[in-house]
Amino acid sequence: MRVGFIGLGNQGAPMARRIIEAGHPTTLWARRPATLAAFADTGAQRAASPVELAAASDLVCVCVVDDADVEQVVTGEQGVLTGLRRGGVVAVHSTIHPDTCRRLAERAKVHGVSVVDAPVSGGGRAAAEGRLLVMAGGESGTVAYCRKVFETFGDPVVHMGPLGSGQIAKLLNNLLFTANLATSADTLALAPRFGIDRAALAEVVLHGSGASFALDRVKAGGGSLDRLAERAGPLLHKDVRLLADLADTAGAPTGTVLAAADGALAQMGQERLTGPASPAPRK
Structure with missing residues (x-):
């Protein structure tokens, strides 16, 4: 071919x-x-x-x-x-x-x-x-x-x-990844409050039941979302907005996952505006 x-x-x-x-x-x-x-x-x-x-x-x-x-x-x-x-x-x-x-x-x-x-x-x-x-x-x-x-x-x-179902699967994947970034970063931020080193906690959790790809990315970024913000932030912002638009159109409840994803976007300076997530598709 x-x-x-x-x-x-x-x-x-x-x-x-x-x-x-x-x-x-x-x-x-x-x-x-x-x-x-x-x-x-x-x-x-x-x-x-x-x-x-x-x-x-x-x-x-x-x-x-x-x-x-x-x-x-x-x-x-x-x-x-x-x-x-x-x-x-x-x-x-x-x-x-x-x-x-x-x-x-x-x-x-x-x-x-x-x-x-x-x-x-x-x-x-x-x-x-x-x-x-x-x-x-x-x-x-x-x-x-x-x-x-x-x-x-x-x-x-x-x-x-x-057709289109691949995109929906990818957007749902990226929504969950973005939400996991927020929960991972927030969890690591708690470590110093209890006298625990962030990097040490990340290493431990990555071998435990709380492990995730997102946690690995946060660990590689020094324990926060700052290093991810410049490159990944705009792309994740786009994908979360697309999924929010689809959910709104379908009347599908997003539970806690969209709120957590919005938390990650906020930490990366990519706050998602409320209201329609994207212009109506052209006919």
Whole structure:
């Protein structure tokens, strides 16, 4: 299968390298040409635009930052849909609103192209080691078609259900992670009050029943969320807002988890505004 990959950031770059190393003919495009320098030692081809990349691909993987970026590279004047063959597939690895994926699928259908949403979790190291969690949403046959590519960087690859369900699973995962950041940081902050060293408490709890990935990240950040704030804060803010929007629309109670996540966002200077979490999806 010929694969195109767009979005060569900290997570996308190792994903693309795993695809290349697995032997799939791969074409890359990046807004910043300097990003492609890291792939000079591979057999990957370079495209001058998303449309040129799509013309050389059967499956196009998109791993850019947000909804607007995804829509631009897929549906823009020089976007993927202009060049991808009928029967081709676009896989959205970005974490975005499920309605954005459904809207893209409607646009893609006119071109005879399918869309799957396949957000990932685990970070750059997991991508490089081929153990990202891939949460896929879409028609079962289309997900099966993509699976061998997804398995180059992902283990496990889980089909969650219809289009958009992968995004919902990822947003729920990130909501819980954000909430866990708050409870982890707050727990470690209690340690000095009882004459216990924060780092020592973190080391102990990481071997106990209170262990979590979030606690490990807080420990690595020195016991608070300050070091996480600059890089992770805006992304977690986006994801919590998206999930809050979905919950509000569905009338789904969020219990304590959204309140805890809001606590973490506040500690990172990313307070979530009350009211609608995002503009209404465009028709």
